[in-house]
Amino acid sequence: xxxxxRCFLKxxxxxxxxxxxxxxxxxxxADALGDTPYLGAKTAKRWAMVIDTRSCAETKGCTxxxxxxxxxxxxxxxxxxxxxxxxxxxxxxxxxxPSMFEGTHGYEDRVQPLDWLKDRDVMVLCNHCDNPPxxxxxxxxxxxxxxxxxxxxxxxxxxxxxxxxxGCPYGSRSFNWKDPFGKPGSEERKNAKLDPSFPxxxxxxxxxxxxxxxxxxxxxxxxxxETCAKEGPGSLTFGDLADSESEVAAILKQAYTIRRKAAxxxxxxxxxxx
Amino acid sequence: xIEKALSGSPKYWxxxxxxxxxxxxxxxxxxxxxxxxxxxxxLSRDVPWGFYIAQLTFLVGIAASAVMVVLPxxxxxxxxxxxxAILGExxxxxxxxxxxxxxxxxxxxTARIANMFIYIxxxxxxxxxASVLMGYLGLNIVISQVTFGAxxxxxxxxxxxxxxxxxxxxxxxxxxxxxxxxxSGHAARPFWMSAILAPxxxxxxxxxxxxxxxxxxxxxxxxxxxxxxxxxLHKLSEIVAYAMAAxxxxxxxxxxxVFYSGIPEHxxxxxxxxxxxxxxxxxxxxxxxxxxxxxxxxxxxxxxRYRKSRMGLPIACVATIASLWIEKGMSLVVAGFVPNPLGQxxxxxxxxxxLMISFGxxxxxxxxxxxxxxxxxxxxxxxxx
Numbered sequence: 244x245x246x247x248x249r250c251f252l253k254x255x256x257x258x259x260x261x262x263x264x265x266x267x268x269x270x271x272x273a274d275a276l277g278d279t280p281y282l283g284a285k286t287a288k289r290w291a292m293v294i295d296t297r298s299c300a301e302t303k304g305c306t307x308x309x310x311x312x313x314x315x316x317x318x319x320x321x322x323x324x325x326x327x328x329x330x331x332x333x334x335x336x337x338x339x340x341p342s343m344f345e346g347t348h349g350y351e352d353r354v355q356p357l358d359w360l361k362d363r364d365v366m367v368l369c370n371h372c373d374n375p376p377x378x379x380x381x382x383x384x385x386x387x388x389x390x391x392x393x394x395x396x397x398x399x400x401x402x403x404x405x406x407x408x409x410g411c412p413y414g415s416r417s418f419n420w421k422d423p424f425g426k427p428g429s430e431e432r433k434n435a436k437l438d439p440s441f442p443x444x445x446x447x448x449x450x451x452x453x454x455x456x457x458x459x460x461x462x463x464x465x466x467x468x469e470t471c472a473k474e475g476p477g478s479l480t481f482g483d484l485a486d487s488e489s490e491v492a493a494i495l496k497q498a499y500t501i502r503r504k505a506a507x508x509x510x511x512x513x514x515x516x517x
Numbered sequence: 518x519i520e521k522a523l524s525g526s527p528k529y530w531x532x533x534x535x536x537x538x539x540x541x542x543x544x545x546x547x548x549x550x551x552x553x554x555x556x557x558x559x560l561s562r563d564v565p566w567g568f569y570i571a572q573l574t575f576l577v578g579i580a581a582s583a584v585m586v587v588l589p590x591x592x593x594x595x596x597x598x599x600x601x602a603i604l605g606e607x608x609x610x611x612x613x614x615x616x617x618x619x620x621x622x623x624x625x626x627t628a629r630i631a632n633m634f635i636y637i638x639x640x641x642x643x644x645x646x647a648s649v650l651m652g653y654l655g656l657n658i659v660i661s662q663v664t665f666g667a668x669x670x671x672x673x674x675x676x677x678x679x680x681x682x683x684x685x686x687x688x689x690x691x692x693x694x695x696x697x698x699x700x701s702g703h704a705a706r707p708f709w710m711s712a713i714l715a716p717x718x719x720x721x722x723x724x725x726x727x728x729x730x731x732x733x734x735x736x737x738x739x740x741x742x743x744x745x746x747x748x749x750l751h752k753l754s755e756i757v758a759y760a761m762a763a764x765x766x767x768x769x770x771x772x773x774x775v776f777y778s779g780i781p782e783h784x785x786x787x788x789x790x791x792x793x794x795x796x797x798x799x800x801x802x803x804x805x806x807x808x809x810x811x812x813x814x815x816x817x818x819x820x821x822r823y824r825k826s827r828m829g830l831p832i833a834c835v836a837t838i839a840s841l842w843i844e845k846g847m848s849l850v851v852a853g854f855v856p857n858p859l860g861q862x863x864x865x866x867x868x869x870x871x872l873m874i875s876f877g878x879x880x881x882x883x884x885x886x887x888x889x890x891x892x893x894x895x896x897x898x899x900x901x902x
Binding site: 324325326327334337338339341342345376379380381382383384385400401402403404405406408409410411412413414417418419420421422445446447448449504507508509 | 554560624625626632633641642644702704705782785854857861863
């Protein structure tokens with residue numbers, strides 16, 4: 244019996260025994276039902292992703308995971324890099340892991356044998372931290388951490404103060420500096436190819452990767468993972484870190500992985516095989 | 518009392534008109550920003566806060582600095598500040614109002630600002646910043662109303678106001694401390710992650726605020742029959758001297774810690790600020806100007822002969838304000854974002870529209886200050902005459 248179902252039955256049982264079949268029990272039942280995931284949904288105690296940067300880097304110029312993510316989440320393509328909105332994208336290794344190459348007084352030049360790694364493109368996205376600074380600083384709880392580790396974002400509560408953008412050590416949050424698909428009613432908006440199953444955003448709110456929470460709820464894998472497995476090198480592995488039988492756990496057991504800026508205490512849950 | 522603001526000399530009305538024109542231009546520029554989004558500013562995904570939030574930071578200091586008049590006068594019964602206290606409190610009010618407006622124009626979704634109080638989040642420093650600022654505004658309005666009202670009637674202020682005045686002293690310190698916490702608690706931004714940021718903020722505030730008050734008093738002396746007293750202004754300039762010395766000292770402490778420890782992520786921000794990185798050095802000329810002005814101000818302030826001279830005092834005050842405004846109102850916020858957490862150097866420059874909105878807010882502050890000072894001075898002139 245899965246955990247949430249057990250939890251539901253316990254709550255329901257306790258409600259009936261403890262309070263009698265009264266109005267409060269009905270409320271408790273309804274609450275418990277509300278938390279019960281859709282049958283067939285993918286659930287986990289702790290979602291995590293492992294990215295194999297080796298196989299990923301071999302397919303130079305591949306943008307399939309990014310394209311898939313941005314398509315299903317209605318992420319706009321904005322030319323001006325200052326105003327870009329991105330959920331998953333490529334950064335050279337030296338930017339994804341800056342402390343590895345940072346030096347002063349010219350010493351950084353001495354690690355020339357590592358040059359092959361410096362410019363290797365690495366996929367970066369929200370790290371779904373266990374101790375997320377963005378959640379700590381948000382003044383409206385528009386961003387919060389779910390029990391399964393996913394850091395969520397309510398783009399309709401966000402006031403656009405960008406405190407989370409300031410707090411994120413990974414540059415993983417994007418602010419909508421303008422209406423992402425043109426102003427309401429404009430030609431640009433009418434011609435935009437939008438996926439109606441995912442909400443679009445207004446200007447002035449922050450957004451980011453949500454580990455495809457809406458797809459997990461329907462029993463589907465995150466769009467980037469699915470696409471990379473089907474059409475790419477299969478460099479992205481997603482699963483439950485708390486389940487020792489899971490594929491992500493298996494990789495972590497046998498390969499040496501690193502996390503971005505783990506020393507900051509955020510406990511990021513994207514692991515990189517180098 | 519407010520009726521005193523409704524009659525005045527042509528000069529007074531010209532000043533009011535001047536403020537209104539800039540407020541109008543600012544409002545017009547803001548409408549554009551409201552329509553098109555924050556893309557009209559120079560901000561970017563790499564530098565998400567800029568000129569607006571920097572002005573907030575500088576002005577919280579100006580607001581907090583009223584305590585430098587309130588504390589000696591009410592707590593130590595320093596009589597010479599008697600004619601100055603109300604001018605200090607009346608400077609704090611428009612300063613806080615401007616802070617609030619600068620927060621408001623910086624929001625992506627201005628209309629949703631109430632969410633901060635619908636979904637109260639005590640772990641967010643921004644919630645505390647908004648709360649203490651509003652509290653401080655309330656305190657200053659009540660205190661100035663009650664004490665000034667009593668003075669006008671020629672009676673002693675009621676006893677219950679004293680604990681409120683005492684409360685306003687730590688409260689003033691708190692508004693700037695909490696503002697420093699907006700910055701100093703981010704693991705992502707090593708430039709601000711310094712325990713000395715709050716003391717630094719307070720020191721620079723207690724220099725810039727009283728310096729501004731001295732300049733305002735010098736104008737008041739010249740333009741009206743009301744004289745806050747040169748003795749009080751000279752005492753205030755001593756406060757500026759101490760605070761400015763502390764402020765410069767604190768910056769030197771930061772520079773020692775950062776460069777002696779040699780941690781690249783910490784060094785890069787200072788390097789960008791003073792020298793630039795990869796030829797990108799938008800802040801460098803400003804920071805050197807700020808440093809030179811700080812030295813000029815310190816020399817003029819520390820030598821009593823200069824500080825007390827007719828020209829020395831205003832020049833020292835202008836140099837102090839300009840130096841600290843560049844540091845806080847331009848560099849401090851932006852340099853925290855350059856380089857960004859990925860080590861990329863992406864610069865920021867405010868746009869004309871951004872500056873126009875900011876001027877509009879400053880003009881609003883000027884208008885409130887003019888009206889409040891007009892009331893205070895008219896009443897005082899009446900009492901003197």
